[in-house]
Amino acid sequence: MFRNFKTVPYVIFGRGAFNQLDAILSNKRKHPEGTMVFLVDDVFTDKDLATRIPAGPDDLILWVNVDHEPTTAYVDQLTARVREHGPGSPDGVIGIGGGSAMDLAKAVSLMLTNPGSAADYQGWDLIRYPGVYHVGVPTLAGTGAEASRTTVLCGPDKKLGINSDYTPFDQIVLDPELVSGAPADQRFFTGMDCYIHCVESLTGSYLNAFSQSYGEKAMELCRDVFLSGGPQSDDKLMVASYFGGMSIAYSQVGICHALSYGLSFVLGIHHGVGNCLAFDHLGEYYPDGVAEFHRMMARHGIELPRHRLPASGQQEMERMIDVALVLEPLWENALGPEWKRIMTRDKIKELYERILS
Amino acid sequence: MFRNFKTVPYVIFGRGAFNQLDAILSNKRKHPEGTMVFLVDDVFTDKDLATRIPAGPDDLILWVNVDHEPTTAYVDQLTARVREHGPGSPDGVIGIGGGSAMDLAKAVSLMLTNPGSAADYQGWDLIRYPGVYHVGVPTLAGTGAEASRTTVLCGPDKKLGINSDYTPFDQIVLDPELVSGAPADQRFFTGMDCYIHCVESLTGSYLNAFSQSYGEKAMELCRDVFLSGGPQSDDKLMVASYFGGMSIAYSQVGICHALSYGLSFVLGIHHGVGNCLAFDHLGEYYPDGVAEFHRMMARHGIELPRHRLPASGQQEMERMIDVALVLEPLWENALGPEWKRIMTRDKIKELYERILS
Numbered sequence: 001m002f003r004n005f006k007t008v009p010y011v012i013f014g015r016g017a018f019n020q021l022d023a024i025l026s027n028k029r030k031h032p033e034g035t036m037v038f039l040v041d042d043v044f045t046d047k048d049l050a051t052r053i054p055a056g057p058d059d060l061i062l063w064v065n066v067d068h069e070p071t072t073a074y075v076d077q078l079t080a081r082v083r084e085h086g087p088g089s090p091d092g093v094i095g096i097g098g099g100s101a102m103d104l105a106k107a108v109s110l111m112l113t114n115p116g117s118a119a120d121y122q123g124w125d126l127i128r129y130p131g132v133y134h135v136g137v138p139t140l141a142g143t144g145a146e147a148s149r150t151t152v153l154c155g156p157d158k159k160l161g162i163n164s165d166y167t168p169f170d171q172i173v174l175d176p177e178l179v180s181g182a183p184a185d186q187r188f189f190t191g192m193d194c195y196i197h198c199v200e201s202l203t204g205s206y207l208n209a210f211s212q213s214y215g216e217k218a219m220e221l222c223r224d225v226f227l228s229g230g231p232q233s234d235d236k237l238m239v240a241s242y243f244g245g246m247s248i249a250y251s252q253v254g255i256c257h258a259l260s261y262g263l264s265f266v267l268g269i270h271h272g273v274g275n276c277l278a279f280d281h282l283g284e285y286y287p288d289g290v291a292e293f294h295r296m297m298a299r300h301g302i303e304l305p306r307h308r309l310p311a312s313g314q315q316e317m318e319r320m321i322d323v324a325l326v327l328e329p330l331w332e333n334a335l336g337p338e339w340k341r342i343m344t345r346d347k348i349k350e351l352y353e354r355i356l357s
Numbered sequence: 358m359f360r361n362f363k364t365v366p367y368v369i370f371g372r373g374a375f376n377q378l379d380a381i382l383s384n385k386r387k388h389p390e391g392t393m394v395f396l397v398d399d400v401f402t403d404k405d406l407a408t409r410i411p412a413g414p415d416d417l418i419l420w421v422n423v424d425h426e427p428t429t430a431y432v433d434q435l436t437a438r439v440r441e442h443g444p445g446s447p448d449g450v451i452g453i454g455g456g457s458a459m460d461l462a463k464a465v466s467l468m469l470t471n472p473g474s475a476a477d478y479q480g481w482d483l484i485r486y487p488g489v490y491h492v493g494v495p496t497l498a499g500t501g502a503e504a505s506r507t508t509v510l511c512g513p514d515k516k517l518g519i520n521s522d523y524t525p526f527d528q529i530v531l532d533p534e535l536v537s538g539a540p541a542d543q544r545f546f547t548g549m550d551c552y553i554h555c556v557e558s559l560t561g562s563y564l565n566a567f568s569q570s571y572g573e574k575a576m577e578l579c580r581d582v583f584l585s586g587g588p589q590s591d592d593k594l595m596v597a598s599y600f601g602g603m604s605i606a607y608s609q610v611g612i613c614h615a616l617s618y619g620l621s622f623v624l625g626i627h628h629g630v631g632n633c634l635a636f637d638h639l640g641e642y643y644p645d646g647v648a649e650f651h652r653m654m655a656r657h658g659i660e661l662p663r664h665r666l667p668a669s670g671q672q673e674m675e676r677m678i679d680v681a682l683v684l685e686p687l688w689e690n691a692l693g694p695e696w697k698r699i700m701t702r703d704k705i706k707e708l709y710e711r712i713l714s
Contacts, residue, residue, distance in 0.1 A: 002371035004381060004528075009366040013567040013607065014359035024361060171361075174567070209592035210370040210531070213600065217574040235566035243570065250370065 005249040006149055008136075010171040011242075015235070017175040018137065022054035024171060025092060028133055033058050034091040037082050039105045041066055041097030041139065049139070049178070053096070060085045066100035069264050069271065072118035072155040075104060079111040079118075089113065092133040095169075098190060099143030099152075099271065102136045106151040106167055109134035118162065119155040127164040136169040139178045141237040142190035142272065144197065146172045147245025152271070159265040159323060174242065176234040188226075188302050189272035191237055192293065194244040195222040196275050199289030200254035204333035207251050214247035226296040254334035255285050255343075258327045259351060262320035269307060276304055281354045285334065309356040321348045362606040363506050365493075367528040368599075372592070374532040375494065379411035381528060382449060385490055390415050391448040394439050396462045398423060398454030398496065406496070406535070410453070417442045423457035426621050426628065429475035429512040432461060436468040436475075446470065449490040452526075455547060456500030456509075456628065459493045463508040463524055466491035475519065476512040484521040493526040496535045498594040499547035499629065501554065503529045504602025509628070516622040516680060531599065533591040545583075545659050546629035548594055549650065551601040552579040553632050556646030557611035561690035564608050571604035583653040611691035612642050612700075615684045616708060619677035626664060633661055638711045642691065666713040678705045 012020060025036055035058050042063040044050050055061055062078060082090060089112050095105020107118050109131035114121065121127055136146045145151075149168050150161030161167075179187070198219035201207060207215075221240035225233045260274035269277065276293075283290040297304075309316060325331075325348070331339040369377060382393055392415050399420040401407050412418055419435060439447060446469050452462025464475050466488035471478065478484055493503045502508075506525050507518030518524075536544070555576035558564060564572075578597035582590045617631035626634065633650075640647040654661075666673060682688075682705070688696040 002369050002374045002377065004367055004369045004377070007364050007366055007368060009364055010361055011364060011567075011606070012359050012361045014565060017359045020359065020361070176566070208371060209533070209589055209596050210368075210599075213574055213578060213593075213596045217570055221570060232566055236570075239566050239570045242567075249368070 003249060006165040006168050007246070008147055008169050008172050011174065012172070013174040013238070015175065015177050017173050018052065018178060021094070021135075021137065021173055024135070024173070025054060025094070028092050030091050035059055035086055037062060037085070037090045037093045037108070039064055039078065039093060039095050039101060039108060041101040044096070044139070047181070049096070060090070064097070064101055064104055066097065066104070068268055069154050069159070070100050070104050070107070070152075072122065072153045075107040075111055075118040075153060078104060078108050082108060082112060089132050092135060094135040094137065096137040096139060098138065098140035099145040099193070102138060102143075102145040103151040103153065105134055105136065106131070106169065107153060107162060110151075110162060110164075110166060118153060121162045122153060122155050122158060122160040124163045125165075127162060127166050130166045133170050135171045135173065137173045137175070137178070138238070138241070140182055140186065140190045141179050141234070141241040142192065142194040142244070144194065144241055144245030144248065146174070147242050148248055154265055158326065159261050174238050176238045179234050179238060184300065185302065186272075188300050189270070189276055191222060191226060191240075192276050192279070192296075193272045194218055194240050195226070195293065195296070196256050196279050196289070197244050197253055198222065198247070199286050200256060200334065201247060201251035203286060203289070204252055204254055205336060206329070206333045211247045211249050211251035214243045214249075215251060218243035218247060223292070227299060252329050252333035254330055256282055258324045258330040259348070259355070261327060262324040262352070263307075263355070265323045266316050266320045267307060273305060277307065277355050278351075280304060281351060307356055309352070317349060317352060320352055321345050324348055360606060363522040363525050364603070365504055365526050365529050368531065369529070370531040370595070372532065372534050374530050375409065375535060378451070378492070378494065378530055381492070381530070382411060382451070385449050387448050392416055392443060394419060394442070394447045394450045394465070396421055396435065396450060396452050396458060396465060398458040401453070401496070404538070406453070417447070421454070421458055421461055423454065423461070425625055426511050426516070427457050427461050427464070427509075429479065429510045432464040432468055432475040432510060435461060435465050439465060439469060446489050449492060451492040451494065453494040453496060455495065455497035456502040456550075459495060459500075459502040460508040460510065462491055462493065463488070463526065464510060464519060467508075467519060467521075467523060475510060478519045479510060479512050479515060479517040481520045482522075484519060484523050487523045490527050492528045492530065494530045494532070494535070495595070495598070497539055497543065497547045498536050498591070498598040499549065499551040499601070501551060501598055501602030501605065503531070504599050505605055511622055515683065516618050531595050533595045536591050536595060541657065542659060543629075545657050546627070546633055548579060548583060548597075549633050549636070549653075550629045551575055551597050552583070552650065552653070553613050553636050553646070554601050554610055555579065555604070556643050557613060557691065558604060558608035560643060560646070561609055561611055562693060563686070563690045568604045568606055568608035571600045572608060575600035575604060580649070584656060609686050609690035611687055613639055615681045615687040616705070616712070618684060619681040619709070620664075620712070622680045623673050623677045624664060630662060634664065634712050635708075637661060638708060664713055666709070674706060674709060677709055678702050681705055
């Protein structure tokens with residue numbers, strides 16, 4: 001059985017494409033007074049982009065804070081604020097920001113039409129009703145959230161996505177100009193989400209020609225951006241991210257993402273940073289990829305932030321191991337069907353100790 | 358202004374994916390007795406594939422002949438046959454075959470819900486109502502018809518597509534096993550549609566990072582298939598075709614396609630063959646591409662069919678030139694805004710004379 005892969009049905013790509021968002025949304029406003037909800041990363045509150053959001057007088061702008069990874073509780077809270085804004089569903093939800101802001105927009109869109117808490121839907125194909133029309137506008141490139149069928153959330157007891165055919169955006173606006181203002185570190189960590197994803201999927205056992213082609217091109221573009229640079233880097237990185245997201249169709253990530261999930265859930269470390277912290281120590285499993293990653297870091301003068309686990313953090317360590325071990329397909333993709341013999345709790349602990357030393 | 362590109366929202370890729378078509382269609386049958394129309398290339402009437410079509414007792418199988426390029430008259434005739442089959446629209450139209458069969462399925466799907474003749478809709482965004490749910494199942498790879506927003510038809514006075522956001526398939530089933538039985542010549546000519554498309558778009562002036570990335574990967578896959586070969590060739594060629602179709606978003610073809618349209622419309626030469634006949638003589642414009650094309654021909658022992666224009670064919674010549682000259686964006690993409698100074702009627706005539714000598 002092959003997955004029947006749901007793609008984003010409308011894609012607009014180009015420098016300045018953000019200026020067309022108003023026209024795109026106009027076609028989706030059901031009444032002249034139809035409401036749109038813009039869910040925007042609050043780093044933009046005092047930036048030029050804030051003045052360019054095509055919000056009408058009845059629209060709602062929700063500034064979201066993503067200093068921490070998005071939680072199901074935050075999704076529930078944002079959904080409640082949209083409901084308070086007026087009766088009936090809005091005509092659309094537009095997420096503007098990095099992977100976290102886009103994931104929040106996807107999740108709010110779904111929770112406006114599905115009862116209960118976002119935590120009830122963490123898993124696969126639990127969503128029962130289509131969400132509100134939702135649009136993704138990435139301002140960081142690398143997560144692939146603009147193309148994926150998941151929205152990754154930290155819930156009360158797990159970090160897991162709401163995976164469904166209703167999750168992908170109905171429209172994405174890929175404007176490379178929007179990513180040019182990102183801080184260098186953040187740009188790097190987010191871009192590495194794509195690069196590491198490609199290393200893991202292309203060396204894994206779950207792969208076919210469709211996903212391989214997307215993954216190979218995404219990796220080539222990442223190399224181009226982070227080892228050569230050049231005037232088209234923002235454009236290429238944006239395509240790399242979209243291709244990385246598309247390659248998920250028939251591939252899987254691996255050891256690095258599994259460990260990174262534990263770091264995020266237990267220590268609150270952002271996904272892109274968590275990936276880099278883990279990948280830094282995975283030369284044993286991905287020798288070529290890690291060596292190239294180190295060259296990219298050196299070229300961009302990146303220093304990884306240090307995180308330490310105190311000696312008293314034995315309980316946190318056990319929880320991180322639990323979170324990582326849940327992700328069975330990732331381990332199997334990386335290490336084969338006998339992965340449990342290789343990747344014992346002790347081995348994972350040893351890796352986490354190195355990462356957090 | 359950038360095009361808001363409509364993609365195919367559901368893609369399934371894999372060897373044997375055709376076996377999942379029945380399950381996919383089951384979800385779209387509105388009543389247990391809902392009717393599906395299978396529009397299938399008649400080369401398969403006595404092939405194994407014919408026995409695998411998941412048609413129920415109330416479904417209609419229309420065997421279509423595509424010895425000649427699809428015409429608007431043929432679309433009208435097929436649409437009438439579907440209407441005669443029963444009251445109301447069918448639940449779906451499924452095109453199984455190469456680019457011509459898939460284009461017929463797209464066009465019939467649209468004409469079941471839009472009044473008049475298919476000829477009325479040749480052009481851009483003339484379709485007013487969404488078509489019937491339609492599915493594409495390619496059995497040849499290279500045309501990109503599975504991914505494109507057009508269905509190319511020969512009408513009473515032009516060869517031109519029905520281009521609209523309603524044209525793309527709602528679902529495609531990409532099963533590399535289906536292309537393995539194609540005759541070697543046909544496989545080559547169809548594959549070259551993709552390769553030549555890439556040469557034209559990547560050397561043209563209409564391009565951005567999105568289309569360039571798709572085009573470059575499609576070209577790399579074509580090289581891999583036609584210069585190296587190997588066990589995954591069918592899989593790679595199928596991805597190349599899909600990527601070629603996706604690359605159309607922000608790119609354009611060029612001289613070869615413009616000339617090929619004239620050959621098809623006036624002399625009835627099939628699109629893939631027409632491309633190869635024209636490209637063979639375009640070394641002046643695409644030196645690297647044509648040299649590589651010749652290496653691919655040599656490796657596969659391909660001889661191009663010869664077509665001649667009799668001395669009395671002056672009227673046909675003038676019509677071919679007319680048809681080719683209509684395609685202004687193609688010429689501008691290839692030769693720049695001053696293309697009319699370079700590509701005179703005399704120059705096009707000289708090229709056609711070489712092609713048809």
